[in-house]
Amino acid sequence: MGFRKGTAVWVEDKSNVWVEAEVIQSTDKSVSVLTKYGKKITTTNEKLMPRDADGDHGGVDDMTKLIYLNEPGVLFNLAQRYSLNEIYTYTGSILIALNPFTNLPHLYNTHMMEQYKGMQLGELSPHVFAIAEASYRAMMHDRRSQSVLVSGESGAGKTETTKLLMQYLTFVGGRVAGDFRSVEQQVLESNPLLEAFGNARTVRNDNSSRFGKFVEIQFDRTGRISGAAIRTYLLERSRVVQIVDPERNYHCFYQLCASGKDAEKYKLDNPRNFHYLNQSKTYEIQGISSSESYLKTRRAMDIVGITLTDQEAIFRTLAAILHLGNIEFSPGKEHDSSIIKDEKANFHLQMAADLFMVDVNVLFTTLTSRTIQTPEGSIMLALDCLAAVAGRDALAKTVYARLFDWLVENINKSIGQDPDCRFQIGVLDIYGFECFKNNRYLHYNFASYLSYTSTNRDMLDIRI
């Protein structure tokens, strides 16, 4: 595409991504432009994008209205709206949401939900409630289940958006009379528990969900909520045994270490003394007390109906994992074999065995050898130190993942699923790609991207 003198364009810029400019000279091989900052740049046609010089300064609420639907046009429009506190924008049937990083209660109150009730998508300003309303209407009108997909990078606001979708769905499809705790309440009440075991501090988010979540809101034939279920998948298991500064392991480990008497009972003390926690030097999260969070987690367990015996078993398992991580090995006398490194490592082996309630010799043999099956019978092979460490870490990850699945199962029992439900609206909270170097949204401080598309299989697609 050639640009004539005087044409309004966008030109690529290292610090601002794109900058408004005007063509001042154009030849077959190059184009010279003058940016709005008065800088002259000579570039090629491919590095320029056409710009609508007469565009609305407030931006447009649906980006299909843009004369040029190109990357700088989209980013600029979103930036304009964001500066006016308009965090939602459509692109046709897609809704983009930018993380406001501040509470906007007026956007999410009952009055707002009433406004969106019964409205077609696009009738009112772009809003996450409009997406929820569209899914509910589609379910009732087409008599088919719906799905809403929320995706985006870490910290974009997926979890918050999921909660808002649930808030709206419980508003329009309130549970049948007699039950005072709404499904949303019940799902939300289980959140501290899921967060303690499935969330961790990452570079982008102090409380990042390290698992995917699919919340199913179940409805009867009249459109009233009849149950709910949470399905989780892809828990980041590697985090249990490996972390880098300034990230942290799962919150529950720090909470247990700060739990006072319980920590003493399991011979836990400062997180700095545990290999699975001290690979990163970040132990605290600003403004969050681990000991208070521990109490909240215990309370959430009570609400979900986890018995005291089971609670005890959960924390015992967590403590066992921490002790397991401190078992170190050194080379044994035989070739490629390993032994427990020293007295300290031996103490942690004993503790791990006691807490897992297994024989210490069985645990030792499991960690330092493997059994292979041959036609002549089974043979036990010794493991070198590296293999023993890998086995130790694999055990820790597997136990933790099983514990997490067990918790989710119990949460579901507490929320109450309806096996005979007529329809469902599924909300899938899924993390998107994280490409820090190339993600241009970052330059605009855009944090979330929410989209809605109605596809032929009644899937509402939300991407953050």
Ligand SMILES: Nc1ncnc2c1ncn2[C@@H]1O[C@H](COP(=O)(O)OP(=O)(O)OP(=O)(O)O)[C@@H](O)[C@H]1O
């Ligand atoms: N609509 C919103 N209104 C106010 N604050 C928000 C909103 N969305 C997100 N935030 C803020 O951004 C933070 C991060 O959001 P959230 O935890 O939902 O991100 P996420 O995309 O789920 O991240 P991760 O993938 O790491 O779990 C929240 O703790 C909240 O402070």
